[in-house]
Amino acid sequence: MSARTRELFGLIPVSLLVCAGFAAVLVAQSQEASDLTATYGAVFLGLCVCGHLFIRTRLPDADPYLYPLAALLAAFGLVMVYRIDADLAREQAQWFVIGLILFCATIYLLPDHHVLERYRYTIAAVGILLLMLPRVPLIGEQVNGAFLAVKVGPIQFQPAELAKLAIIVFLASYLRDTRDVLVRARLKPLTWTAQALLYGVPAALFLLIVVALDLGPVAAVLLGVFTLSAVTLVRERPSLKHFGPLLLIWGVAMLMLIFIRDLGSSLMFFGAFLALVYVATSRLSIVGVGATLFLGGAAYLGSTVSHVESRFDTWLDPFDQKLYDAPGGSFQIAQSLFAQADGGLFGQGFGQALLELPGGGTILPAAHTDLIYAVIADELGLFGAAGLILVYLLFVARGFKTALVASDGFSKLLATGLTAVLALQVFVIVGGVTKVIPLTGVTLPFVSYGGSSILANMVLLALLLIVSDHARRDRDRVGPGGLV
Amino acid sequence: MNRQIVQLFGLTLVLFGVLIAFTSRWTVFEAASLEDNTLNRRGLIEQQKVPRGLILARDGDTVLARSEPRGRGEQRTYVRSYPEGETFGHPVGYSYINAGETGIEKARNDALTGDLNEFGTIFRELQSQEREGDDVVTTLDPDAQRQAMELLAGNAGSIVALEPATGRVRVAASTPGFDPNSVQDPEVLEALNLDEGDKPLINRAVQTNYQPGSTFKVVTAAAALDTGKLTPESIVDGSSPQTISGVPLNNSGNVSFGPISFTTALTNSVNTVFASVGEQVGSRTLVEYMERFGFYADPQLDYPEGEMIASGIRNSAGRLVEDGFDVGRVAIGQGGEEGQIQVTPLQMAEVAAAVANGGKLIRPRFTDRVVGQDGRVDERVDPAQQSQVMKPETAEQLTQMMADVVNEGTGTAAALSDVAVAGKTGTAEVRDATLNQVWFIGFAPVDAPRYAIAVTLEDQPIGTSGGANAAPLAAQVLQTLLGGG
Numbered sequence: 001m002s003a004r005t006r007e008l009f010g011l012i013p014v015s016l017l018v019c020a021g022f023a024a025v026l027v028a029q030s031q032e033a034s035d036l037t038a039t040y041g042a043v044f045l046g047l048c049v050c051g052h053l054f055i056r057t058r059l060p061d062a063d064p065y066l067y068p069l070a071a072l073l074a075a076f077g078l079v080m081v082y083r084i085d086a087d088l089a090r091e092q093a094q095w096f097v098i099g100l101i102l103f104c105a106t107i108y109l110l111p112d113h114h115v116l117e118r119y120r121y122t123i124a125a126v127g128i129l130l131l132m133l134p135r136v137p138l139i140g141e142q143v144n145g146a147f148l149a150v151k152v153g154p155i156q157f158q159p160a161e162l163a164k165l166a167i168i169v170f171l172a173s174y175l176r177d178t179r180d181v182l183v184r185a186r187l188k189p190l191t192w193t194a195q196a197l198l199y200g201v202p203a204a205l206f207l208l209i210v211v212a213l214d215l216g217p218v219a220a221v222l223l224g225v226f227t228l229s230a231v232t233l234v235r236e237r238p239s240l241k242h243f244g245p246l247l248l249i250w251g252v253a254m255l256m257l258i259f260i261r262d263l264g265s266s267l268m269f270f271g272a273f274l275a276l277v278y279v280a281t282s283r284l285s286i287v288g289v290g291a292t293l294f295l296g297g298a299a300y301l302g303s304t305v306s307h308v309e310s311r312f313d314t315w316l317d318p319f320d321q322k323l324y325d326a327p328g329g330s331f332q333i334a335q336s337l338f339a340q341a342d343g344g345l346f347g348q349g350f351g352q353a354l355l356e357l358p359g360g361g362t363i364l365p366a367a368h369t370d371l372i373y374a375v376i377a378d379e380l381g382l383f384g385a386a387g388l389i390l391v392y393l394l395f396v397a398r399g400f401k402t403a404l405v406a407s408d409g410f411s412k413l414l415a416t417g418l419t420a421v422l423a424l425q426v427f428v429i430v431g432g433v434t435k436v437i438p439l440t441g442v443t444l445p446f447v448s449y450g451g452s453s454i455l456a457n458m459v460l461l462a463l464l465l466i467v468s469d470h471a472r473r474d475r476d477r478v479g480p481g482g483l484v
Numbered sequence: 485m486n487r488q489i490v491q492l493f494g495l496t497l498v499l500f501g502v503l504i505a506f507t508s509r510w511t512v513f514e515a516a517s518l519e520d521n522t523l524n525r526r527g528l529i530e531q532q533k534v535p536r537g538l539i540l541a542r543d544g545d546t547v548l549a550r551s552e553p554r555g556r557g558e559q560r561t562y563v564r565s566y567p568e569g570e571t572f573g574h575p576v577g578y579s580y581i582n583a584g585e586t587g588i589e590k591a592r593n594d595a596l597t598g599d600l601n602e603f604g605t606i607f608r609e610l611q612s613q614e615r616e617g618d619d620v621v622t623t624l625d626p627d628a629q630r631q632a633m634e635l636l637a638g639n640a641g642s643i644v645a646l647e648p649a650t651g652r653v654r655v656a657a658s659t660p661g662f663d664p665n666s667v668q669d670p671e672v673l674e675a676l677n678l679d680e681g682d683k684p685l686i687n688r689a690v691q692t693n694y695q696p697g698s699t700f701k702v703v704t705a706a707a708a709l710d711t712g713k714l715t716p717e718s719i720v721d722g723s724s725p726q727t728i729s730g731v732p733l734n735n736s737g738n739v740s741f742g743p744i745s746f747t748t749a750l751t752n753s754v755n756t757v758f759a760s761v762g763e764q765v766g767s768r769t770l771v772e773y774m775e776r777f778g779f780y781a782d783p784q785l786d787y788p789e790g791e792m793i794a795s796g797i798r799n800s801a802g803r804l805v806e807d808g809f810d811v812g813r814v815a816i817g818q819g820g821e822e823g824q825i826q827v828t829p830l831q832m833a834e835v836a837a838a839v840a841n842g843g844k845l846i847r848p849r850f851t852d853r854v855v856g857q858d859g860r861v862d863e864r865v866d867p868a869q870q871s872q873v874m875k876p877e878t879a880e881q882l883t884q885m886m887a888d889v890v891n892e893g894t895g896t897a898a899a900l901s902d903v904a905v906a907g908k909t910g911t912a913e914v915r916d917a918t919l920n921q922v923w924f925i926g927f928a929p930v931d932a933p934r935y936a937i938a939v940t941l942e943d944q945p946i947g948t949s950g951g952a953n954a955a956p957l958a959a960q961v962l963q964t965l966l967g968g969g
Contacts, residue, residue, distance in 0.1 A: 275492055278488055278492070279485050279489055279492060280485070282487070282488050319523055321523075337518055338518055338519075338521070338524045339526070340507065340510040340515075341514070341515040341516075341518035341519055341524075342519075343511045344512060345512055363525075363526065377507055377511055382508050382512055385507045386504045386507065389500050389504055389507075392500070393496070393497070396493070396496050397493065400489050400490075400496075403489050404489055404490070409485070412489070420496075423496045423499070423500075426503075427499050431499075431502070431506070434503060434507050434510060436502055436503065436506050
């Protein structure tokens with residue numbers, strides 16, 4: 001069976017899910033499961049098939065699972081958003097149509113992704129500009145203290161979603177160039193005295209700082225990891241110039257934290273950056289230094305920037321009455337946990353979760369965007385939520401598989417970066433909703449309501465498929481066992 | 485690079501594993517505690533759509549709480565109403581979205597909302613029945629409860645009466661009270677909450693610790709008799725003052741009794757006798773008997789955990805202690821910094837009930853039965869033994885001694901014309917001996933006890949006593965209970 005036929009078959013469960021999902025929601029809302037359900041399902045399936053046919057003509061060798069998995073997530077998201085608010089679902093469906101057009105346009109206009117390497121600095125500049133856009137007066141919008149949205153007329157837009165693509169493209173091409181410089185050099189054995197100096201002095205310094213500043217356990221571990229990684233890094237290549245790019249990007253991430261004041265998106269960007277650095281150079285020491293610097297910086301900002309600080313406090317103690325009552329306080333995360341508690345193992349069923357107060361008003365703020373995972377856990381229970389995570393995991397597995405199969409450094413890094421940033425986005429928002437990390441406002445890819453999110457993720461999918469098409473064609477030409 | 489990509493996928497697996505672990509934590513493992521969180525109003529909002537069952541008095545007729553529909557169709561909700569108002573305010577509690585739930589409303593929430601077990605729910609859904617709550621028939625006696633509230637009116641205090649043989653709580657009165665209908669207004673609730681003087685939301689029957697005064701001598705006597713240290717006829721030294729724990733102790737009015745029988749000592753509530761008996765019994769044995777009576781733990785009552793308090797010996801920090809206290813002074817219901825006996829009215833009613841029931845303590849309870857809307861009894865609460873506090877013979881001896889207290893001792897005001905009553909009075913000096921906490925505990929009839937009772941009043945002026953101020957209230961409530969049943 002050809003890859004494209006497998007892809008087509010992969011769409012069958014998607015169409016079933018759409019029909020079943022809409023039927024369930026309609027029944028739960030005690031409306032008749034009229035032909036409307038069939039219409040919804042048919043239209044959605046029709047769009048999916050259109051996309052499939054386009055892939056069939058342009059990218060015949062691309063990975064057969066990525067597209068159906070994304071369609072599955074999108075279908076699932078559409079049902080959930082429909083359940084929350086039918087009007088939003090109609091808008092969401094329109095965004096999907098636009099997204100699909102953008103998806104096709106990307107594939108059509110970009111037959112070879114290596115072209116992107118040529119424009120990497122332009123792309124990086126655009127990415128940073130996009131990130132700063134919400135701070136521009138008049139069009140920038142502050143939501144819950146974070147600057148994440150741009151509003152022009154009636155259209156609200158989250159530039160960070162598109163910026164993430166630009167930054168991944170830039171990093172992939174930049175690191176492909178510099179990885180040779182950054183890759184570990186063969187180490188010369190050190191004399192005993194040099195070793196004693198290299199390890200002894202930082203260790204003594206570390207102890208001194210821990211004792212002098214009376215650091216808590218978390219801070220001490222952070223500092224310890226930092227010291228160890230820094231020492232290893234110095235030992236491997238005692239040259240400042242290689243810290244340069246690292247420090248620069250760390251600086252950018254910190255600036256982002258200051259400017260857009262959103263821990264979630266900077267965690268997403270910086271995490272993807274570290275993942276790419278690790279894949280490109282295989283040096284854990286850089287990752288160690290970067291991660292500790294980031295966490296240290298975040299902790300420092302967390303204690304100084306009041307918006308970030310309150311996010312931390314509400315994360316640590318969401319049931320504190322004062323924090324719960326405060327505007328923008330822990331009400332949202334507490335309600336998220338309460339909603340999940342109602343779900344249990346199997347959930348209450350589509351359309352059964354409590355979202356609105358009897359007298360009007362909502363009990364679960366941002367149910368269709370930030371907290372959509374809580375609604376899923378409420379209605380479909382642990383099994384449904386874990387199933388959703390598994391679908392993401394499959395998607396991520398196919399993304400990394402694409403990176404493995406790809407033959408050149410840029411393709412590998414691009415596929416890795418795109419996959420990693422999507423995985424991190426899932427982790428940041430689901431982790432926020434489940435109180436693993438502080439809750440921040442990023443979308444659940446393909447599932448949450450939101451135009452910019454859908455558009456960006458459709459482009460992400462298109463890029464992955466383009467890389468995959470090239471990689472698999474190359475592999476097939478060389479034959480199994482070659483080049484991989 | 486491939487090895488690193490595979491490692492990165494491994495990291496993703498771990499991170500997503502953490503997500504699933506945390507999701508299961510909230511949806512399954514910690515779901516129950518989240519549902520009980522006071523900030524979580526989801527349950528209450530859901531329940532508003534379901535008519536809660538009635539809460540009824542013991543007669544199955546008097547409605548203590550009912551649900552009234554508001555609005556129409558999909559928007560229809562049900563709001564609680566309490567026809568008896570303040571009279572049953574404390575035991576019944578309330579259930580409103582913005583005020584939360586308390587009392588029997590909270591303790592029997594599952595039955596009242598028809599929240600059956602998982603299979604029952606599925607079964608009902610298969611039959612597409614509308615969900616509705618069951619009725620809860622309580623053990624409370626409407627006449628006696630009303631009378632108790634009237635008797636307490638104007639004072640802060642509590643009256644608790646129960647059936648020694650079954651544990652059914654007949655009266656659970658506590659003043660100052662509050663009208664549960666009023667707390668749906670958040671401002672009223674807040675004002676009630678902030679009233680530090682009256683503390684009207686506190687159910688004094690189970691949630692307030694008082695000094696028991698001489699009523700605690702019943703516990704001391706039970707320990708002394710049951711361990712064989714003394715018999716009712718034993719001759720004890722009633723002289724005053726005596727040195728207890730190195731500090732002189734006086735009898736009330738510094739009356740010196742000389743050699744008297746143990747029975748006489750209880751009849752006249754002789755402090756010096758009971759203090760030295762307490763020292764004879766020892767702190768370890770006394771605490772052991774207290775635990776058998778139910779001290780040192782929340783009452784085993786079907787009432788919300790957070791709305792009850794344990795009785796026992798507490799140090800000045802309010803912590804329960806089991807040794808290191810002045811056992812002589814605790815034995816007469818007093819104490820010091822390192823340990824002062826503190827009790828709830830329900831606990832003292834249980835002390836009387838255990839003596840009345842041949843030494844066997846039955847678990848107290850507010851619920852008699854749960855009745856479905858089809859009239860079928862879904863659950864009947866049967867008497868359950870909590871502990872065997874003392875031997876039946878000891879209980880019999882103590883009963884006679886307590887009967888003497890009412891016949892010829894400090895408790896004569898509790899006597900009824902046609903029924904023999906047994907009891908013990910208590911008067912504790914509080915607030916630097918400027919005010920009294922007055923007590924009476926007892927039961928009737930002596931030969932076949934049907935009701936045990938505890939009465940206490942806070943902050944009575946100097947000159948008042950348990951015998952003069954609490955015992956008459958007990959007599960009236962007992963009369964009502966005996967006459968009515």
